[in-house]
Amino acid sequence: MKVIGLCASPRGENSNVKVALETALEAAAAKGAETELIDVAKLQIMGCQADNYCKAHDGKCAIDDDMQKVYKAIEEADGIILGTPIYFIDVTAQAKLVIDRMYSYFMHEPSKELFSKKNFSIITTNGGLEEEVFMPQIKAQFLAFEMLGFQTKDLVNLPGNNDPLAIKENEDQLEAARKVGENII
Ligand SMILES: Cc1cc2nc3c(=O)[nH]c(=O)nc-3n(C[C@H](O)[C@H](O)[C@H](O)COP(=O)(O)O)c2cc1C
Numbered sequence: 001m002k003v004i005g006l007c008a009s010p011r012g013e014n015s016n017v018k019v020a021l022e023t024a025l026e027a028a029a030a031k032g033a034e035t036e037l038i039d040v041a042k043l044q045i046m047g048c049q050a051d052n053y054c055k056a057h058d059g060k061c062a063i064d065d066d067m068q069k070v071y072k073a074i075e076e077a078d079g080i081i082l083g084t085p086i087y088f089i090d091v092t093a094q095a096k097l098v099i100d101r102m103y104s105y106f107m108h109e110p111s112k113e114l115f116s117k118k119n120f121s122i123i124t125t126n127g128g129l130e131e132e133v134f135m136p137q138i139k140a141q142f143l144a145f146e147m148l149g150f151q152t153k154d155l156v157n158l159p160g161n162n163d164p165l166a167i168k169e170n171e172d173q174l175e176a177a178r179k180v181g182e183n184i185i
Contacts, residue, residue, distance in 0.1 A: 003028040003079040003184055005037040006070070008095035009125075012042065014164035017083040017125040020177040024081055024123065027181030038073060041094040045070070045101065054104035059111050061104040070098060079119045079184035080150070086126035086157075090137045099141055105148050115149035119184050122154070123177060125161040154180045 005021035012018070018037070025035040043066035053062035061067065074080055084095040091099070105111035124138055138155060146152050158173040160166065167173050 001033045001079075001185060002077045003033040003035050003081070003181070004073050004077045005035070005081045005083060006040050006095075006098060007037060008041050008082065008084040008092045008098065010041040010092070010094060011085075011164060012039065015085075016158070016161040016165060016167040017085055017123060019165060019167050020123045020125065020158055020173070020180075021081060021083040023174050023177040024181030024184070027178040028079065028185055031182060031185050033079070033185055036073065036077075038070060040070060040098050041092070043067070043070070045094075045097045047097055048100040048103050050103075054108070059105050059108035061101060063101075067098070067101045070101075071104075074118075075114065077118065079121075081121045081123060081180060081184055083123045083125075085161075086124055086129065086134050086138075089129065089134045091124075091141055095141075099144060102144070102148055112149035116151065118150055119153045120145045120150035121152070121180050121184055122156070123180055124155075124157045125167065126157060126159050127162040128159065131157055131159070153183050156180055 005025050007018045009015035009017045029035045045067045084091045142152050
């Protein structure tokens with residue numbers, strides 16, 4: 001059983017959503033999972049080029065960049081947790097690069113079959129904007145992963161996290177992140 005966290009905040013060690021992912025992964029590890037956190041915002045990932053190479057090459061993307069490592073990690077994982085801050089009422093650009101590159105698997109039946117055994121959750125952090133303003137966009141990304149075949153599980157937002165590492169003082173939010181890690185298994 002392997003669970004991976006994909007961190008799409010550019011803040012690195014100061015990131016709130018990274019702490020939430022680490023907390024979720026610790027909870028998954030406590031239930032026996034092997035875990036890995038991938039800082040996707042620190043990788044070199046191009047946007048999808050819409051060349052449809054993948055459609056003629058068994059779901060493989062032609063772009064030879066760091067997304068290839070992410071593809072491999074997703075294919076090998078049983079559970080995937082995407083962590084993204086809310087940027088202008090949506091996921092970060094870094095998260096969207098990864099999501100768009102998942103297009104290589106779209107309508108590829110063997111991938112859909114593979115992903116049907118994998119759980120997918122999203123954790124978001126934000127400042128002060130009300131959830132009803134941005135949740136429709138995040139739910140739409142959740143739907144994209146459903147269309148790819150994943151079993152979608154939790155979608156949790158952790159608000160009030162503008163200051164670097166503010167979440168560390170919020171036990172309720174850390175507990176919410178733990179629950180995501182427990183549920184993903
Ligand atoms: C470019 C940018 C856009 C943002 N847009 C929003 C927003 O629309 N709504 C909101 O509540 N917070 C917004 N924020 C605040 C972040 O969502 C918040 O600080 C988040 O917790 C940061 O997560 P991190 O520490 O993991 O990077 C924005 C921050 C940045 C840098």
